[in-house]
Amino acid sequence: AFFFAMFEKDGQTAEKILFDIIKVHFLRPGVRKKDIPHNKGQAHTKNKKQITAQDTIPYREMSKDGICRIRKGQYSKLIRFHDISYSLASKEEQDAIFEDWSEFHNYFDSSIPYSITLRSRHSDMKKLKEQIQVVKRDDEFSEIAREYSGMVQSQLSKGNNGRLIEKYITYTVEAKDINEARVKLNRIEADIIGNLKAFGVRAEPVDGRDRLALMYRDFHGMDTELPNNVRHANTKDIIAPDRFVFRNGKYFEIINKVKGRAHKRCFSASYLQITAPEISDKMLVDFLDLNIDQTITFQIRSIEQNEAVKLVKSKVTDLDRMTIEEQKKAVRSGYDMDIIPSDLNTYGNDAKRLLNDLQSRNERLFEVTIIFLHEADTRQGLETAVFTTAGVAQKYNCSLQRLNYLQEEGFASSLMTGGNQVPMTRRLTTTSLAIFVPFTTEELFMPGQSQYYGLNAISNNVIFADRKHLVNPNGICVGKPGTGKSFSTKREITDVYLTTDDDICINDPEAEYRPLVEALGGTVIKISATSRDHVNPMDLNMNYADDDNPLGMKSDFILSLCELIMGSRDGIHAEERSVIDRCLPLIYQKYFEDPIPGNMPVLGDLYECLLKQEEPQAKHIATALEIYVNGSFKVFNHHTNVDMDNRIVCFDTKELGKQLKKIGMLIVQDQVWNRVTRNRDAHKSTRYYMDEFHLLLKEEQTAAYSVEIWKRFRKWGGIPTGITQNIKDLFASREIENILENSDFIYILGQAAGDREILAKYLNISPKQQAYITNSGEGEGLLFFGNTIIPFKDRFDKSLKLYELMTTKPEEVRARDEKRSEA
Numbered sequence: 149a150f151f152f153a154m155f156e157k158d159g160q161t162a163e164k165i166l167f168d169i170i171k172v173h174f175l176r177p178g179v180r181k182k183d184i185p186h187n188k189g190q191a192h193t194k195n196k197k198q199i200t201a202q203d204t205i206p207y208r209e210m211s212k213d214g215i216c217r218i219r220k221g222q223y224s225k226l227i228r229f230h231d232i233s234y235s236l237a238s239k240e241e242q243d244a245i246f247e248d249w250s251e252f253h254n255y256f257d258s259s260i261p262y263s264i265t266l267r268s269r270h271s272d273m274k275k276l277k278e279q280i281q282v283v284k285r286d287d288e289f290s291e292i293a294r295e296y297s298g299m300v301q302s303q304l305s306k307g308n309n310g311r312l313i314e315k316y317i318t319y320t321v322e323a324k325d326i327n328e329a330r331v332k333l334n335r336i337e338a339d340i341i342g343n344l345k346a347f348g349v350r351a352e353p354v355d356g357r358d359r360l361a362l363m364y365r366d367f368h369g370m371d372t373e374l375p376n377n378v379r380h381a382n383t384k385d386i387i388a389p390d391r392f393v394f395r396n397g398k399y400f401e402i403i404n405k406v407k408g409r410a411h412k413r414c415f416s417a418s419y420l421q422i423t424a425p426e427i428s429d430k431m432l433v434d435f436l437d438l439n440i441d442q443t444i445t446f447q448i449r450s451i452e453q454n455e456a457v458k459l460v461k462s463k464v465t466d467l468d469r470m471t472i473e474e475q476k477k478a479v480r481s482g483y484d485m486d487i488i489p490s491d492l493n494t495y496g497n498d499a500k501r502l503l504n505d506l507q508s509r510n511e512r513l514f515e516v517t518i519i520f521l522h523e524a525d526t527r528q529g530l531e532t533a534v535f536t537t538a539g540v541a542q543k544y545n546c547s548l549q550r551l552n553y554l555q556e557e558g559f560a561s562s563l564m565t566g567g568n569q570v571p572m573t574r575r576l577t578t579t580s581l582a583i584f585v586p587f588t589t590e591e592l593f594m595p596g597q598s599q600y601y602g603l604n605a606i607s608n609n610v611i612f613a614d615r616k617h618l619v620n621p622n623g624i625c626v627g628k629p630g631t632g633k634s635f636s637t638k639r640e641i642t643d644v645y646l647t648t649d650d651d652i653c654i655n656d657p658e659a660e661y662r663p664l665v666e667a668l669g670g671t672v673i674k675i676s677a678t679s680r681d682h683v684n685p686m687d688l689n690m691n692y693a694d695d696d697n698p699l700g701m702k703s704d705f706i707l708s709l710c711e712l713i714m715g716s717r718d719g720i721h722a723e724e725r726s727v728i729d730r731c732l733p734l735i736y737q738k739y740f741e742d743p744i745p746g747n748m749p750v751l752g753d754l755y756e757c758l759l760k761q762e763e764p765q766a767k768h769i770a771t772a773l774e775i776y777v778n779g780s781f782k783v784f785n786h787h788t789n790v791d792m793d794n795r796i797v798c799f800d801t802k803e804l805g806k807q808l809k810k811i812g813m814l815i816v817q818d819q820v821w822n823r824v825t826r827n828r829d830a831h832k833s834t835r836y837y838m839d840e841f842h843l844l845l846k847e848e849q850t851a852a853y854s855v856e857i858w859k860r861f862r863k864w865g866g867i868p869t870g871i872t873q874n875i876k877d878l879f880a881s882r883e884i885e886n887i888l889e890n891s892d893f894i895y896i897l898g899q900a901a902g903d904r905e906i907l908a909k910y911l912n913i914s915p916k917q918q919a920y921i922t923n924s925g926e927g928e929g930l931l932f933f934g935n936t937i938i939p940f941k942d943r944f945d946k947s948l949k950l951y952e953l954m955t956t957k958p959e960e961v962r963a964r965d966e967k968r969s970e971a
Contacts, residue, residue, distance in 0.1 A: 179391055179392070179393050179394075180199055180200055180201040180203065180204050180391060180392040180393075180394070181198075181200060181201060181390070181391045182200065182201045182202070182385075182388050182389065182390050182391060200388075201388040201389055201390070201391055201392050202384040202385065202388045204392050204556060204559070204560065205363070205384050205387070205388060205560075205563070205565075206218065206560040206563060206565050206567060206569070207384075207565040207566075208220075209383075210356045210359060210360060210383045211326065211356050212355065212356045212357070213330075213355060213356060214226060214353055214354055214355045214356045214358070214359055215326060215329060215330060215333060215356075216356075216359065216565055216566060217326065217329075218320065218565055218566045218567050219567075221322050221323065221324065222320060222321075222322055222566070222567070223320065223321055223322075223323055223326065223329035223333060223566075224318055224319065224320040224321075224333075224565060224566030224567075225318070225319060225333045225336075225337060225353065225354075226316055226317070226318050226353070226354040226359055226564055227316065227317045227318075227319075227337065227340055227341065227351050227352070227353055227354065228314065228315065228316055228351065228352055228353075228354050229315050229316070229317060229344055229349055229350065229351040230315065230349060230350045230351065230590075231313075231315070231349075231587055231588060231589065231590050231591060232245070232347075232348050232349055232587045232590060233587075233589050233590050233936075233937050233938070234585060234587035234588060234589070235433070235587075235588050235589050235606060235916075236589060236606070236914060236916050236917050236937065236939065237914055237916070238914035238915060238916065241914060242429075244347070245347055245585070245587065246429070246582060246583075246585065248343075248346060248347035249347070249582045249585060250510075250578050250579060250582040251343070251510075252340075252343050252344065252582075253448070253450075253512070253514070253578050253581055253582055254510065254512055254578055255339065255340070255343055256319070256448070256450050257450055257452070258449065258450050258451060258452040258455075259321070259322070260319055260320065260321060260336065260450075261319070261320050261447075261448065261449040261566075261567075261568070262317060262318060262319040262320065262448055262449075263317070263318045263319075263445055263446060263447045263448060263561075263564070263566070263568070264315075264316070264317055264445070264446040264448070264586065265315070265316045265317075265318065265443060265444070265445045265446075265562070265564050266313065266314075266315055266316075266432075266436060266443070266444045266445075266586055267312075267313065267314045267315075267316070267442075267443045268311060268312070268313045268436055268438070268440070268441065268442050268443070268444075269311065269312055269314075269365075269370050269441050269523075270311050270312075270370065270441055288669065289646075289668060289669065291949070292642070292646070292667065292668070292949070292950060293646050295948050295949060295950050296642055296643070296646055296950060297646075299944065299945055299948060299950070300600050300610075302945070303600070303602075303603060303610055304610050311439060313436055315586055316354070316564055317340060317351075318564045318565070318566050319333075319336055319340070319566075320566040320567065321333055321336070337353055341353075348935065349587075357374065359564070360374055360383055360386070360387055361373070361374040362564065363387050363563060363564075363565075364386075364387045366563065367387060367388065367389040367402055367404070368389060368404055369404075369411075369413070374386070374387070389402045389403065389404050390403055390404045390405055390410075391403045392556075394555055394556055397550075397552035397553035397554075397555065398416060398550050398552060398555070399414055399415060399416040399527065399530060399555065400414075400415050400416075400555045400556070400559065401413065401414055401415070402415065412525075413523060413524070413525060414523070414524050414525070414526060414527050414529070414530040415521060415522065415523050415530070415555075415559060416521070416522045416530055416533075416534055416550065416555070417519060417520070417521050417522075417550075417551045417554070417555050417557075417558025417559055417562065418519070418520045418522070418534065418537075418548050418549055418550050418551055418558070419517060419518060419519050419520070419548075419549055419551055419558070419570060419572050420518040420519075420520065420541060420546055420547075420548055420549075421546060421547045421548070421549050421572075421574075422518075422546050422574050422576075423545060423546055423547060424544055424545035424546050427544060427546075427580070427583050427584075428544065428583075429583050429584075429585045431540075431544045431546075431583075431584070432444075432584045432585060432586060433585075433588050434540050434543070434544075435520075435537065435540055436588065438533075438536055438537060438540065440522065440524075440533040440536060440537070441522070441523040441524065441533070442520060442521060442522050442523065442533065442537065443519075443520070443521040443523075443562045444518070444519070444520055444521075445518070445519045445521070445561060445562045445564075446516060446517075446518055446581075446584065447516065447517040447518075447519065447561055447568035447570065448514050448515070448516050448581070449514065449515045449568075450512055450513075450514050451512070451513045451514065451515060451575070453506070453512060453513075456506055456512065456513035457506050457507060459513075460502055460506060460513075502577065505577060505579075506577075510578070511577045511578045511579060512577070512578050513575055513576075513577060514575065514576050514577070514578070514581050515573045515574075515575055516573060516574050516575070516576050516581060517561070517568055517570050517572055517573050517574070518574075518584075519551075519558050519561055519562055519570060520537060520548060521558065521559060521562040522534050522537065534548070534550075549572075551570060551572075554569075554570060554571075557569035557570050558570055588606065588607070589604065589606040589607055589938065589939075590936045590937070590938060591604060591607065591609055591611075591938075592604075592611045592612065592613045592931075592933055592936060592938055593609065593610065593611070593612050594612055594613050594614050594617065595612070596614065597614060597647050597648050598612040598613055598614040598647070599612070599613060599614065599615070599640050599643040599644060599647070600612055600639070600643055601613060601636075601640075601895070601931055601940060601942070602927060602931075602940035602941055602942030603940060603941050603942065604938055604939070604940060605920060605928070605938075605939035605940055605941045606938075606939060611931065611938060611940055613933055615867060615892075615893050615933075616833065616867070618892040618893060618933070618934050619892055619934070620862055620890050620891060620892040620893075621862065621867045621892065621893060622858050622861065622862065622867065622868050622869070622887075622890055622891045622892065622893065623867070623868070623869040623870070623891055623892075623893035623894065623895065624841075624869070624870050624871075624872075624887070624888065624891050624893070624894045624895070625637055625869060625870070625871045625872075625894075625895040625897075626871075626872055626873065626875060626878075626894075626895070626896055626897070626899070626903075626907075627873060627896065627897025627898055627899070627929065628873055628897070628898055628899060628900050628903070629873055630898075630926070631897035631898040631924070631926060631927075631928075631929070632897055632926045632927040632942070633871060633872075633873060633897055634660055634839065634871065634956045635926075635927070635944070635954050635955065635956060636895060636897070636927065636942070637837055637839070637869070637871050638661065638664050638953075638954040639942075639944070639954065640869075641654070641661075641664065641796075641835075641837065642664065642668070642950065642954070644835055645668055645795070645796065648833070649832065650832065650833040650834065650835050650867075651795050651796075651797075651823060651827055651832060651833070651834045651835070652670070652795065652796045652797070652834075652835045652837070653796075653797050653798075653799075653819075653820045653823055653834065653835070653836045653837070654796070654797070654798040654799065654836075654837045654839070655799050655801065655813070655816050655817075655820075655836075655837065655838040655839060655844075656798050656799060656800050656801065656802070656839055657801045657802055657809075657813075657839060657840045657843060658802055658839060658840065659800050659802040659803075660839065660956050661798050661800075661839075662798065662800065663952075663953045663954075663964070664953045664954055665796050665798040667953050668796055669794075669795075669796070670794055670795065670796025670797065670798060671790060671791045671792075671794040671796065671797045671798065672798045672800055673790045673797065673798065673799050673800065674800045674803070675783070675799060675800065675801050675803075675804055675812050675815075675816070676783070676801075676802075676803035676804055676805075676808075677780065677781065677783050677803075677804075677805060677808060678803075679783065679803070680789075681789070681790050682783065682784075682786035682787065682788060682789045682790070683784070683788050683790065683799075683815060683816075683819055684748060684750055684751075684784070684786060684787050684788045685705075685706075685709060685751060685784050685815045685818065686706075686735075686748060686749045686750055686751060686753070686754070687748060687788055687818075687819065687822055688702050688736065688739070688748070688822070689822055689825055689826055690743060691825040691826060691828060691829055699732055699733065699736060702732070703728070703729055703732055705814075705818050705821075705853070706728060706732065706754070707720060707725060707728060707729075708814060708849040708852070708853060709811065709814060709815070709849075710724075710728060710769060710772070710773070711849055712810050712811050712814060712847070712849050713772050713773060713776060713811065714769065714772045715772075721765070723763065723765045724765045724768070724769055727758065727761055727763055727765050727766045727769065728754075728758075728769065730761070731754060731757040731758060731761070731766075732754075734757055735749040735753040735754055735757050736749060745787065745788075746787075748787060748788075750785055750786060750787060751773065751776060751777055751784055751785045752777045752778075752785050754773065755770055755773045755774065755777045758770040758773070776811075781807065781808060783808070784811065784812075784815060792819070792822075792823070797823070799816045799819070801813065801816065809843075810847050810849075810850065813843065813844055813847075813850050814847075814849055814850050814853060817844075817850065817853045817854070817857065818853075820834070820836050820857075820866075821857070824836075824861060824864050824865065824866040825864065827865055828864045828865055831865070832865060833865045833866070833867060834861075834865060834866045834867070835867045835869070836857070836861070836866060836867065836868045836869065837868075837869050837871065838854075838868065838869065838870050838871065839871045839872075840871070840872060841854075841870030841871055841872040841878070842872045842874045842877035842878050842881075844870075845877070845878060845880075845881035845883060845884065846877070846881070851881055851883045852883070854868075854870075854883065854887065855883050855886045855887060858886065858887045858890045858891070859886070859890060869893075870887070875899070875902075875903035875906050875907060876902065876903065876906065879906055879910075888910070892932075892933070892934045893932065893933060894911070894931075894932035895929070895931055895932075896921055896929045896930045896931075896932070897921065897924070897927070897928065897929040898921055898922075898923070898924040898925070898928065898929060899921045899922070904918060904921060904922065907921075911932065913930070917930055917937065917939065920939040925941075927940075927941060927942035927943060927944065928940070928941045928942075952964050
């Protein structure tokens with residue numbers, strides 16, 4: 149009688165009480181030890197088989213392609229999906245993502261139960277540090293390498309990269325055998341990945357070994373690796389722990405022997421009881437932000453639409469009947485018949501609204517169980533994790549309830565094998581289910597030869613990325629003065645030097661890079677009218693062009709150089725082009741016959757050759773060249789006398805006068821092109837950094853040459869980066885669109901209001917994203933890496949010697965120079 153009354157009032161609570169009683173009195177907690185397989189020919193015991201650790205793992209077989217047989221006639225597959233920047237998106241973009249996420253849920257019909265699993269775990273920090281370890285050196289740069297490595301690892305410890313959040317979808321089908329299941333599962337897999345891709349979410353299937361590895365780490369620890377000798381016939385024997393211990397109804401333990409000693413981890417399974425009338429899309433994010441080891445699993449089954457409508461209609465009918473009964477009571481008591489209990493009125497309106505949604509809107513009804521599995525080294529740590537999570541649930545007027553005496557079922561339902569063994573369910577519509585948006589912000593952590601770009605301003609995770617993985621690794625770095633633009637560039641240069649074999653070229657119009665370049669053993673080439681460093685604009689190597697005619701492409705450069713020298717606004721005329729083109733094979737003939745540095749022509753050779761031509765146009769060009777050959781600007785009429793083969797070459801063009809600045813910039817561009825072409829055959833990348841990039845876009849010739857670099861460098865192994873503070877000057881050039889369209893790496897620091905508006909319009913930056921480049925401090929901004937947009941912050945340790953080498957603050961530069969003078 150008690151249970152009949154309870155089921156009438158609250159069926160779910162009554163069901164829970166009933167299960168508790170059954171568990172306490174009939175299903176005693178116990179120890180599940182690992183079952184050792186019998187040897188061949190060994191007789192099986194006649195006694196009833198004891199429940200083993202393998203029996204707790206809820207599947208029968210795992211195939212190599214990732215298909216898991218849960219039980220007879222039931223199979224599942226697993227898909228891993230990645231994050232997108234939902235929290236930074238505009239309101240319109242968030243609404244679009246929410247609609248797409250709702251459509252994603254509506255794809256699953258009643259024949260495809262599925263689960264969404266979010267795993268938050270602390271990884272092995274030691275292994276993580278090894279992944280980003282700067283190469284150790286025993287040369288003169290060992291101190292710099294040690295400092296930089298220490299700085300990066302210090303930033304790693306400040307962040308949350310030790311905590312990894314992984315996202316998975318498990319879906320299940322029924323089939324008579326694995327071949328039929330494979331056809332169904334593969335079709336659904338393609339649909340799921342396609343539906344996620346439609347709103348920018350990357351996803352990929354998980355094969356059998358990876359599925360086993362996930363469970364193995366659950367049973368043995370995050371820092372363990374699945375053994376290589378996995379035979380797919382007895383995989384449970386490989387992955388099972390030494391024992392599961394279900395001591396009481398509130399928690400359980402997994403115990404393994406490590407180096408002869410028992411290692412214990414404590415677990416507890418709970419479920420989320422949704423009691424709030426409305427839930428925020430920030431609720432799930434708050435759960436995931438907790439710095440604890442947990443797995444959140446949404447076990448979901450769609451209710452067939454006709455059945456859902458029938459169910460809701462039945463509830464509406466029951467509520468109408470109850471309303472009529474209440475009205476009759478009111479009339480008999482002499483009250484107004486419109487006065488009925490407020491709860492009854494509220495439930496009636498909600499039920500009718502739900503029925504309307506199911507019949508006229510794109511809404512479906514789902515049975516959902518939300519399971520939390522917490523993990524800790526100690527019982528106290530476990531209780532703290534559960535208490536912290538319960539506090540977040542309470543914040544949203546929900547409650548976290550322990551699965552008392554259902555710990556084993558809760559654990560099994562969290563293992564991503566498929567199937568739900570927890571009976572506590574809640575019916576939710578598509579919209580109510582989709583409000584649990586699992587997306588927050590994208591992360592960038594690429595182990596290997598990657599560069600450090602600060603901390604993710606949202607998640608506090610370290611950003612490590614390798615531009616070589618981009619379709620177009622070309623980059624732009626922009627920021628108003630004082631935001632750390634040059635400092636960030638120098639940090640990347642240092643990182644590239646220490647972690648890769650790439651060559652580095654720098655165009656330095658403000659003489660800011662010398663201290664760092666010299667500290668790294670590089671060559672600083674000072675180009676000015678009085679400098680003793682000489683760079684020959686006629687330098688050419690045999691790989692200068694794609695074809696077997698390197699002179700053809702070099703001709704374009706020399707024509708651009710002559711155009712600048714002649715100061716022609718209309719460009720060089722056809723007759724003048726022909727004369728120059730005729731002279732070039734003549735002056736390079738000696739070098740082609742014997743390609744040694746001494747046979748390389750100089751500008752004076754072109755001048756002499758032009759004087760020998762009969763056309764007046766040749767005399768006109770020669771006259772324009774004369775000041776650069778015999779006059780006061782003859783700095784470029786010399787053979788190259790500096791080390792152009794050094795791994796780092798910096799061109800200091802600060803003291804080039806206004807007349808020589810344009811020509812000097814163009815010659816530097818060509819020298820870098822020479823370096824890139826030489827490195828191409830050696831399969832070596834060349835990084836080219838151009839500070840004050842807007843200066844190159846002011847002149848038609850250097851702007852056109854820059855566009856060629858942005859278009860052609862990629863396939864030759866070149867990675868150019870333009871650094872500037874003047875956005876308006878950039879966009880004043882008609883070439884900027886070509887450059888931005890061919891740049892998948894854009895590093896934006898703090899911006900002035902006008903520049904911010906330009907960037908927001910061109911790059912489609914949302915208001916939330918703009919907040920990170922508005923009144924931002926040093927080293928704060930937005931990173932565009934392909935399709936990924938991440939807000940970042942970078943605080944460099946000012947006590948390091950590296951900081952002293954990289955800073956451009958006037959007072960710190962003066963202090964550094966005074967310190968050197970005293971030394």
